[in-house]
Amino acid sequence: MIVYHEPSRTYTLHTKHTTYQLAVHPTGVVQHVYYGPRLRDCDLTGLLRYADRGFSPNPEEAGADRTFSLDTTPQEYSTCGVGDFRLPSIEFELPCGSRTADLRYARGEIRRGKYALEGLPAFYGGEEEWETLSLVLRDDAAQAEVELLYGVLEEYDLITRSVLVRNVGEGPVRLCRCASLCLDLPRSDLDMVTFNGAHLMERCPSRAPLRPGIQSAGSVRGASSHQHNPFVILCDREANEDYGLCYGAMLLYSGNFQAAVETGQFENARLVMGVNPYHFTWTLEPGGVFSAPEAALVCSEAGLGEMSRRFHRAIRDRLVRDHLRGRRKPVLVNNWEATYFDFDPEKLLAIAREAAALGVELFVLDDGWFGKRDDDNSGLGDWQVNTDKLPGGLEALAPTINGLGLSFGLWVEPEMVSEDSDLYRAHPDWALRVPGRAPARGRNQLVLDFSRREVRDHIYAQLHRVLSSAPVTYVKWDMNRSLSGVWSAALPPQRQGEVYHRCVLGVYEMLERLRTDFPEILVEGCCGGGGRFDGGMLYYTPQIWCSDNTDAMDRLRIQYGTSFCYPVCTMGAHVSVVPNEQNGRVTPLETRGIAAMSGAFGYELDLSKCTPEEKACICRQIETYKARWELLQLGDYYRLTDPFREGPYTAWAQVSPDRREALVSVVFGGARAVSPFRVLKLKGLDPGARYQVDGAGCWGGDALMHAGFPLPAVKGDYQAVQLHLTAVDDQLPPCNCVLIESGSINI
Numbered sequence: 179m180i181v182y183h184e185p186s187r188t189y190t191l192h193t194k195h196t197t198y199q200l201a202v203h204p205t206g207v208v209q210h211v212y213y214g215p216r217l218r219d220c221d222l223t224g225l226l227r228y229a230d231r232g233f234s235p236n237p238e239e240a241g242a243d244r245t246f247s248l249d250t251t252p253q254e255y256s257t258c259g260v261g262d263f264r265l266p267s268i269e270f271e272l273p274c275g276s277r278t279a280d281l282r283y284a285r286g287e288i289r290r291g292k293y294a295l296e297g298l299p300a301f302y303g304g305e306e307e308w309e310t311l312s313l314v315l316r317d318d319a320a321q322a323e324v325e326l327l328y329g330v331l332e333e334y335d336l337i338t339r340s341v342l343v344r345n346v347g348e349g350p351v352r353l354c355r356c357a358s359l360c361l362d363l364p365r366s367d368l369d370m371v372t373f374n375g376a377h378l379m380e381r382c383p384s385r386a387p388l389r390p391g392i393q394s395a396g397s398v399r400g401a402s403s404h405q406h407n408p409f410v411i412l413c414d415r416e417a418n419e420d421y422g423l424c425y426g427a428m429l430l431y432s433g434n435f436q437a438a439v440e441t442g443q444f445e446n447a448r449l450v451m452g453v454n455p456y457h458f459t460w461t462l463e464p465g466g467v468f469s470a471p472e473a474a475l476v477c478s479e480a481g482l483g484e485m486s487r488r489f490h491r492a493i494r495d496r497l498v499r500d501h502l503r504g505r506r507k508p509v510l511v512n513n514w515e516a517t518y519f520d521f522d523p524e525k526l527l528a529i530a531r532e533a534a535a536l537g538v539e540l541f542v543l544d545d546g547w548f549g550k551r552d553d554d555n556s557g558l559g560d561w562q563v564n565t566d567k568l569p570g571g572l573e574a575l576a577p578t579i580n581g582l583g584l585s586f587g588l589w590v591e592p593e594m595v596s597e598d599s600d601l602y603r604a605h606p607d608w609a610l611r612v613p614g615r616a617p618a619r620g621r622n623q624l625v626l627d628f629s630r631r632e633v634r635d636h637i638y639a640q641l642h643r644v645l646s647s648a649p650v651t652y653v654k655w656d657m658n659r660s661l662s663g664v665w666s667a668a669l670p671p672q673r674q675g676e677v678y679h680r681c682v683l684g685v686y687e688m689l690e691r692l693r694t695d696f697p698e699i700l701v702e703g704c705c706g707g708g709g710r711f712d713g714g715m716l717y718y719t720p721q722i723w724c725s726d727n728t729d730a731m732d733r734l735r736i737q738y739g740t741s742f743c744y745p746v747c748t749m750g751a752h753v754s755v756v757p758n759e760q761n762g763r764v765t766p767l768e769t770r771g772i773a774a775m776s777g778a779f780g781y782e783l784d785l786s787k788c789t790p791e792e793k794a795c796i797c798r799q800i801e802t803y804k805a806r807w808e809l810l811q812l813g814d815y816y817r818l819t820d821p822f823r824e825g826p827y828t829a830w831a832q833v834s835p836d837r838r839e840a841l842v843s844v845v846f847g848g849a850r851a852v853s854p855f856r857v858l859k860l861k862g863l864d865p866g867a868r869y870q871v872d873g874a875g876c877w878g879g880d881a882l883m884h885a886g887f888p889l890p891a892v893k894g895d896y897q898a899v900q901l902h903l904t905a906v907d908d909q910l911p912p913c914n915c916v917l918i919e920s921g922s923i924n925i
Contacts, residue, residue: 180288180309180330186221189286189311191328193335196477198328200254201226203246205239206282208313208326210252210362214423215479225364226251231444235261239282250444252362255315255326255341257281258355265392265440265450268343269355270320271459277354281315281324288312293327293340297683299430299717300472301338301496307331321347322462334492335477341452341470345462353460357452359427359473363412366441371411373739377404378727378760380708381739383822387415388447394438398456400625400661400678401432404709408435409743411482412449419483419817420861426478426485427451428743430497430713431471433682434458457664459675471714482742483861487814490745494812497713498748500720501697506807507721507747508539508585509779509800510652515728515754516784519546519553523568523575527582532785534582536793537800540652540780541579542587547572548644549599555622558594559601561640563647572648580649587652587700588644592637593685594623594658601636607667608633610677620659628684629677630668638688645696655689655719656704682714689718702750702778711740721748721778728754728782730765730773731896734821734828734845737776746832747811751777753799755784767792769898771799772843775810776830779803806902809834809841816861818842826856827889833862837879838905840869844889845898857886860903869903876906 179192187202188211199211201223212222228245237260240246248262258266259278268279291305293312311328323346329338339359345351366388372395373381386393395410397403408429414422427449429435434454441447451473460468474492478485511533517525530541548564549557563571576586595602595609602609602624609624611617617624627633645653666677692701703710703719707726715722725736733751740749751774756764774780781796788796803810813832821828826847833840842860863869865880871887882903890899 179332180311180328181219182286182288183221186223188221188223189288189313190219191311191330191337192216193330193332193337195335195479196337198337202283202286203251205237205246207237207248207251208254208283208315210254213361213363213425213475213477215477237261252364252446253360254313255281255324255360256362256448256450264442265438265448266355267357267360267450267452268324269353269455270317270322271352271354272320273349279320280317282317284314284316284323286311286313292329295340295469295472297686298469298471299497299686299714300340301329301331301336301474301492303331303496307333320351321345321349322351331492331496334496335488336492336496337475339473339475343462343468343470345464345466348464350464351462351466353462353468354458355455356460356468356470357450358429358470359449359451359475361425361427361449361475363447363449366445366447367415368412368447369415369417370439371413371742372437373407373409373742375404375739377706377709378725379732380404380711380725380736381407382735383739383742388412388439388441390441392438392440394436396434396436396438396454398434398454400434400664400681401657401705401710402435402712402714403660404706408437408451408712410437410439410449410451411485411742412439412447413482418481420481422479422481424478424482424485426476426489426743428474428489428713429471430474430717431682432685432710432712432714434678453679457675457678459673460679461673461676474713483816486742486817489743490815493713493716494745494747498716498720499693499718500700502700502720506804507700507778507811508652509537509781509803510540510542510587511538511781511785512542512544512654512752514544514589515759515782519551521546521567523578526575527578528786529784530579530582530584532788532793533781534584536785536796537804538781538785539584540587541584542589542652542654543575544589544654545591547588556596556598558591558596558623559599559626559637561590561592561637561644563644572644572650576648576650585651586649587654588650589654589656590641591656591658592641592688593626593628595626596623610661610664610666612663612665615663618662620662623659625659625661627666627668627677627681628688629666629680630684634684634688638691641692642695645699650696650699652700652702653692654702654704654723656706657710658706686714686718693718704750708736708740711744716744716748721750723750724777727760728752729758729761729763730770730845731763732761733773737773738817738821738828738830741815741817746776746815747778749777750780751775752780752782753796754782765896766894766898767795768799769845769896771795772845772898772900775799775803776832776843802900806841809839813841814862818858818861826853829858831860831862837862837864837867840903842901842903843898844901846892846896848895849893849897853891856889858889859883859886863903864905867905868907870906871901871903874901
């Protein structure tokens with residue numbers, strides 16, 4: 179719900195549990211007033227206070243009032259070079275050479291439904307679910323309008339933000355910075371949580387108190403990156419899973435981004451989030467519009483856990499577009515770690531036969547099926563089936579796989595090109611490469627210039643022919659290097675700053691075409707694992723390969739960090755062979771299965787080489803997943819321990835929305851002699867219900883949450899257990915209390 183109050187010139191945005199208020203100052207500056215737990219309709223502008231501060235200049239509209247300064251007032255969208263010395267949200271380059279931006283309120287509008295962003299991912303929903311607030315600000319000197327867009331999805335406690343910049347003048351406008359979100363908070367006694375890492379160890383939480391100056395996370399790699407994720411949290415210093423005020427901010431963008439927080443001189447904090455200004459410029463011709471990617475905000479006063487669950491619900495229901503919504507996704511097996519590039523039809527069919535016998539439902543053919551591709555040094559860009567490896571092509575292989583009772587999937591890497599390829603020999607200028615400089619190679623491959631339509635059309639035509647030639651139901655869309663030498667032969671020198679962003683828009687356009695032409699194909703995103711795990715990709719790919727690291731113990735940390743924003747159903751997770759390829763660790767098959775079930779479940783090993791005991795275990799895992807998929811994929815997620823802290827085990831739970839069922843997973847670390855008795859306190863249950871805990875009898879929900887459940891003793895390293903809880907009645911009966919009074923016993 180959005181309410182405008184004319185006397186105070188305030189706009190108030192209400193969700194189910196939160197309130198966000200902004201105000202239009204008499205000078206035309208749009209001020210941020212409040213964001214936090216839901217309040218009754220009220221004017222909170224009394225929170226805005228003013229004082230004459232030294233070295234904080236006053237705008238012309240303030241006249242002789244020295245108490246109003248852009249340098250000290252909280253703003254909805256900060257400007258540049260005109261008196262605010264804190265983090266800017268926008269920057270123009272004017273014809274005179276000035277790089278200033280100065281915005282004043284022109285008009286506002288409240289309307290039903292959600293605003294639209296052309297060519298960009300965004301949360302969606304019916305007109306009855308959403309309201310939009312549009313505020314148009316104007317910079318007369320730049321001859322530009324900046325439209326601030328706010329979407330309110332009340333039931334999901336979600337507020338979205340975006341920005342449109344329009345050239346309303348007669349000459350070009352050059353944009354050098356355009357953030358999607360600016361959030362000014364009146365306090366700085368907060369922690370900032372970012373999610374950082376590297377290839378094979380993504381999204382590790384890093385928490386630090388805000389300090390004077392600027393703290394930031396971002397990417398200049400052309401993708402959102404393994405190293406940093408476009409999701410950050412600002413929270414109370416004492417906030418934990420269950421307590422404290424938390425703000426979560428997610429950018430729906432898959433390219434270079436920046437999330438920066440500045441602690442100001444008066445103990446306030448400003449978060450600015452959007453496209454990274456590194457090598458970014460955008461020229462707007464008269465009438466042109468630039469759309470900033472969408473950002474999404476969630477506020478929770480009930481700790482980090484509730485913040486995560488609000489994001490999970492909104493992402494599952496109103497961001498991910500999945501033709502399998504409400505249905506179980508197929509259990510898959512991927513041949514990569516089983517065969518790598520060395521395969522023929524019989525090797526593949528041997529794995530497929532075993533997979534079908536064990537209950538697997540989808541066979542995925544990974545790298546090496548196309549072009550001249552016997553290793554990773556050639557073939558990318560030539561998307562034709564290698565009929566030397568696969569006689570008869572996919573037209574022969576896929577129906578044979580189908581005949582075993584399995585659907586068929588395929589790996590592709592459309593954004594890349596090998597120099598040893600027919601495509602590169604014909605069109606070397608289609609790769610990103612700076613003239614006069616030798617290219618930097620990653621995985622011995624270059625990056626195609628997806629800012630160019632002819633490049634996208636050529637690649638898409640090849641993919642379309644392949645996917646039309648066989649009954650393909652799944653595509654894994656990979657990207658295996660960061661961008662360097664970013665220069666396009668199709669743009670003039672003064673517009674090279676547009677290439678990074680245009681490449682991202684090109685990827686989105688390709689994925690949208692794929693979704694339109696093949697609506698029944700499930701697309702899984704991948705970037706060397708989790709190098710592009712962001713809200714932007716989730717709009718086009720309902721799940722993303724969480725990490726190339728498939729070690730179960732490392733995955734506990736990776737999936738834990740990912741869960742702070744992204745729901746379990748979006749995380750591709752597989753059981754792989756041991757010793758693990760990435761770190762050599764040996765973990766029990768049961769443990770690998772339990773870790774992978776907290777994701778889009780599958781296998782990545784040669785099932786034909788498994789022992790009878792291993793096959794029996796795999797059958798049990800698949801049966802469990804199929805029986806409990808709804809709880810695993812759609813249940814409310816509770817982090818019960820932190821795997822980054824030294825402890826005897828890692829535990830998490832998925833609880834059904836009606837709280838009548840739960841699945842608790844526990845993975846132990848290294849074994850030790852004389853291990854103490856362990857008790858695990860659960861979360862999310864109905865305290866008044868009684869739960870059957872597997873074969874361990876009935877327990878009260880309140881007892882399980884406050885007293886805990888006694889964990890079984892285990893022997894051996896890296897053991898795991900799962901506890902399945904089902905409510906057997908709605909309410910616990912009254913206690914048969916024994917009361918002793920004055921020496922007598924009353925029952």
